[in-house]
Amino acid sequence: MIAEQFDVFFFDLDGTIYLGDALLPEVRPSLERLRKMGKTIRFLTNDPRPSRSQIVERLRAFNLDVATEEVITSGWATVRYIQQQGYSSLFLLGSPNLRAEMLDALPGVSIDGEQCVEAVVVGYDDDVKLKDVNTAVQLIEKGATFIATNGDPSFPMPTGRSLATGSLVQAVQVATGRRPVVIGKPSPTIFRIAAEGLPSNARIVMIGDSPNADILGAHLMGYTAILVSQTPVRFPSKWDFRTPDATIPSLACLFEQGWAVREWKRPSFPWPERVEPGVAAIVFDHDGNVLLVKRRDNGLWGLPSGHVEVGETVEEAVRREVLEETGLVVRVERLVGVYSDPVSQVFQYPSGDIIHFITLSFLCTIAGGTLRANEEESVACGFFKPAELPQDMLPMHPSWLEDALADRRCAFIR
Ligand SMILES: [Mg+2]
Known part of the structure; x- marks a missing residue:
């Protein structure tokens, strides 16, 4: 059985x-049985408003025997995070309970600074x-x-959906x-804070009703x-991190x-937020050398590449990217590859964005322009022999080049 x-x-x-206000069926006997089996239990909630002791009171009202240390609210986890980061001045948007928990756990930390603070904590309170x-x-x-204590934008109430932390967070995010x-x-x-003090080899399982919060978080x-x-809940991709390992009623x-x-x-890839076209x-010169740029964002050599912007065709995007990164004007000849493997095509940016690119690779010929690196995007550019590529190159680009060389050989034979 699963419990074992x-x-x-x-x-x-x-x-x-x-x-x-209702305890769900089978919860009390199931928790009692887990305790008899000697299992460790933690309760994780994203609600940043109640203190841990209020949650304990609520659970005890259901006749559940729970200790404060077993409860991890997003508010309490935020308090621990601030302790760990060593912030000494904060501005808090949150409930009086979270404020009291912070004052109690973070002596010496100012939490009402309005002039200059190290961190701003956005939680939720009806009176914000x-x-x-x-x-x-x-x-x-x-x-x-x-x-942000959490990102849930709303929660259901008997009268309809009600605003929650995530909506406040998004207001601040949009404005800043x-x-x-x-x-x-x-x-x-x-999850890391909930696992503090547990043996590193402990077999941990997360049980919850939200694929987007509980299942995704556990899988991360x-x-x-x-x-x-x-x-049962199904997602189109078998790799979707939100797909549970079991579903129980x-x-x-x-x-x-x-x-x-x-x-x-x-x-082996991070879970992307969205898929974008790239x-x-x-581009070969007359001697069969291939055009590469050393990218500013990751310091690696690679083929000229980038996003497709709104309103652009893919051909326009290729011409623009090559011109921006290298100063060369190119003619787009034909498509030579489409690449989507998440292992090499999911990128995590310093901004926090995680994007899965579907990249179309085009064979191009030079039509004009002057080779020069662009300060904003590339630190260097130049032509390289396909057999002598730089060591520090984006790992998937040599195989894309191979595909283009094979395509060129086929075109020559035709
Ligand atoms: Mg839930």
Whole structure:
């Protein structure tokens, strides 16, 4: 049975342990049974408003025996993160409970600075004023680190959906153009803090009802993840990090024969936020040498390449990229390859963006211009013999060049 396969059980709260004011069926006997088996239990919630002791009170009202140390809220994880980073001055947008938890756990840290602070923490409270959101924006613009307790944009209420932390975070993000450090699920930060003090070889499983928060977060950590749902959830790609390793209708299934989990093996690429089209150019000179640029963003040599911008054809994008990066005007001859392998085509940028590129590679000929590096995009450019490529080259580009050389040989034979 599943319960025997793990040492540590991370549970989501809302939708997994309780729903609104009701404890979900089979939760109490399942938790008691795990405790009898000697299992370690943690409860992880993205709600940044209640303190840990308030969550404990709520769980005890359901007749569940829970210790404060077993509860990790996104607010508490943020407090731990601030401790670990050593910030001494903050501006907090958040609930009185989070404020009290911070004051208690972070003695000597000023949390109401409005002039100059090291970090701005955006959580949620019904009484947050737009004036305070604006102060957060201005402090971040002055250089404060932007920290979000969590990113959930809204939550369901009997009267309809209600605004949550993520909507405030996005307001600040849009106004500043800066991405926050997010602490709550699916960020690995809350999982790392929940795993503090556990043996490094502990077999950890995350159990929750949200593919986007619980399952994705667990998989980013390499943990097995079980979805609690009455219906299976499917994503189009078999590599989707949000696909659970098992789906169970209730926690009782953890102890029943016939339920099994597949072992999650984290793919070797980071989970991208989106897919974007890209282009690459293969340009030979009269001697059969290939045009390469040394990129400013990663310091590596590679084929001229980049994004397709809104409103552009792929041919226009290739011509523009080559001109921008090398100063050469090229004619686009033909498509020689389409590349989408996530292992080589998912890129993580310093801004935090993680993008999966589908790149179309085109054979081009020189039509004019003067070879020169562009200060903004490339530090150097030049022609190289295909058999003598630089060592520090983007790993997938030599094989793209091989494809173009093979294409040229085929074209010659034709
Ligand atoms: Mg939930």
